[in-house]
Amino acid sequence: MAPTPLIFEMSRPGRPGVRLPGLDVPSRPVESLLAGAALRRAPPALPEVGELEVVRHYTRLSQLNFSIDTNFYPLGSCTMKYNPRVNEKSAALPGFARLHPQTPPEASQGALELLWQTERILAAIAGMDACSLQPAAGAHGEMTGLMVVRAFHSETPQGRKRRLVLAPDSAHGTNPASCTLGGFAYKEIKSNRHGLVDLAELKKHLRDEVACLMITNPNTVGQFEESIEEIAALVHGCGGQVYMDGANMNAIVGAARPGDFGVDVMHLNVHKTFSQPHGGGGPGAGPIAVKKHLEPYLPVPVVARRGDSFVLDSARPKSIGRVRCFAAHFGVYARVYAYLRSLGPEGLRRLSQHAVLNANYIAARLKDTYPLAYDRPCYHECVLTGERFKKYGVRTMDIAKRLIDHGFHPPTVYFPLIVHEAIMIEPTETESRETLDAFCDAMLAIAAEAKAAPEKLHAAPTTRSVGRFDEVTAAREPRLRWRSHDGHPPAPHP
Ligand SMILES: Cc1ncc(COP(=O)(O)O)c(C=O)c1O
Structure with missing residues (x-):
């Protein structure tokens, strides 16, 4: 198959895709409107391509896409999951899709109720007491959860010394990254021959500095940590918290609840479990769920119910603060909510x-x-x-x-x-x-x-x-920018 040209390569000078109508107001030189650095020195290097060619080009490109809608996509861990169309339809309802994020709570009661209810359903599924929908991806959820753990420990002088996170060597790469961003040191625990946390190894590392154990369950080798209750008791025994990377909850929804087996804080990857295309680190959602003792530290604003109304409550003195703008990625949760409600407990x-x-x-x-x-x-x-x-x-x-x-x-x-x-x-x-x-x-x-x-x-x-790419050359000499055949970069911008 011949390679598909870039739209820039299809460009022919003077071949417009659009003709603009003549001016019906007096023209003024651009210099009189813009000045100095804001003024473009040369026209932008936009491709000049007829409308039909544009349509064909982008249609061809879309057909090159490999997607869950066209073929089987068995990507382990990153999970490309089919998202039923009804979820998309729900998210596209004008009352949701056209809602401006700055709309005051009085005028966005339906949307706030959707968020409030989603929080409660997710907390119930996880067996936890409270939930925050703010984090924009699984990895962001990890970091937010760790900030919550840190805020909790910061309440006591002994807790402030707890700066170590333990995690099994099978952990997803985002776990150590989130720990580092969250200001913690990270220590890997060797797995046993079944791919599970080795209890003897874990015990060797349990000490006063441990802030939490970060454990993925089911883990990244597709196994359920059978000793999770014992593991949680050991970590609690040394004063640490149990963080669960709940990215793999799609294996146990309705069968087991992390809150029941000792987890204090966890995140969920909605793209893996509750319908939402994978945002690749965002814009997605990685809600976190916590036990009662960690609830005061959740990010603000919190969607709260006051009688029959819903408000955005920021009066939470112990909160870690905001981790993003606005209350949540609303469009994501419009899908999640539709999914939760259309499947119901038995369907899930x-x-x-x-x-x-x-x-x-x-x-x-x-x-x-x-x-x-x-x-x-x-x-x-x-x-x-x-x-x-x-x-x-x-x-x-x-x-x-x-x-x-x-x-x-x-x-x-x-x-x-x-x-x-x-x-x-x-x-x-x-x-x-x-x-x-x-x-x-x-x-x-x-x-x-x-x-x-x-x-x-x-x-x-x-x-x-x-x-097949030459991956070494691609990594060492990445070509990230289009240049014309004669090697020139696009016309410079001001
Ligand atoms: C086990 C596990 N943890 C964390 C993540 C990170 O999630 P995200 O890609 O939403 O940041 C993933 C990715 O799907 C994962 O599989």
């Missing part, structure tokens, strides 16, 4: 059951060919290894690239870091058995190719408009 429970069933189905079909990193039933995702194909000169990256030729988006690869040649597959709850089978058939066909014709995998993908 079944969502998790199906997510777990689908992941186990894939694991069962593939594990003889691609061994499981931890050979036991999994939750929402299964982690396989491509280790055995190394002897044919084939790496996990080659398997992933070849999947593209078979029409599938590759799963997450090389994560979690504790699994060699990791292939992390998360099918989500909405895929049919036929789709799962087609994917497994492709994985098995690729395994056969790896032995018989590894060069096919090395060359993959060969059926797309873009082939």
Whole structure:
């Protein structure tokens, strides 16, 4: 397939897409309106392209997109989940979509009620006492939760010395990053042979400086931390808090509540569990839920109920303050609320059951060919290894690239870091058995190719408009800006 040109390359001087009507007011030289630095020295380097070419260009580009709406997208951990259209429809209702963020509470009661109710439903699902919808992504939720923990500890002289966060070595990369941003030191705890927190290792690190344990449950290898109650008791015993990265709640909604197994504070990734396209760090939402003792520290403003009305309450002296502008990413929660209400408690429970069933189905079909990193039933995702194909000169990256030729988006690869040649597959709850089978058939066909014709995998993908990148050059010499054929950058801006 020929590469798609950039719209700048299609540009021909003097070929307009739009004709503006003649002026019906007296013209004035631009210098009389703008002066100095604000004045452009040269016209902007906009492409000159006819309307039909513009339409075709962007339609072609949209068709190159690989998306959950067109194909299976089993990205482990980052989760590309189908979002029912009714959620989009709800978010697009004019009363929601046209609401200005500065609208005073008196004139936005419906929207505030939606946020208030969503908080309560999410807190109930998590088994927690209060919830804040403010954080704009899972990672932002982590940082906000850690700020809450810090504010809590800051109340006592002993607590102020607690600057260490413990976390298992299977943790998502955002966990250490959030700790650093939150002003904590970070210490990894080795996992045991089942991919779970090693209790003996944990005990070695429990001491007075521990602010909290940051634990993902189910964790990033798709396993439920079976000793979570014991782990929580140990951490509490040394005066620490238990933070749960609840990104993987889609495996246990309606089956287990973190508040019941000892968690003090957690975040939820709504894009993974409650319908919302993945914002890639924002604009999304990573609400946090807390137990009663941490509620005073939640960010302001808090959506509060006063009789039959809803207000934005900022009179919370212990609050960590604002972590974003306005009360929340409202459009995200319009979707989340529609999802929660349309599924209801039973539907949400079944969502998790199906997510777990689908992941186990894939694991069962593939594990003889691609061994499981931890050979036991999994939750929402299964982690396989491509280790055995190394002897044919084939790496996990080659398997992933070849999947593209078979029409599938590759799963997450090389994560979690504790699994060699990791292939992390998360099918989500909405895929049919036929789709799962087609994917497994492709994985098995690729395994056969790896032995018989590894060069096919090395060359993959060969059926797309873009082939395999030279990733080293792309990282070392990134070309991030368009230049014309003669190497000139776009016309300079003032
Ligand atoms: C386990 C885990 N923690 C944290 C995150 C970070 O979430 P976000 O991408 O919304 O910042 C992810 C990503 O989905 C995740 O899988």
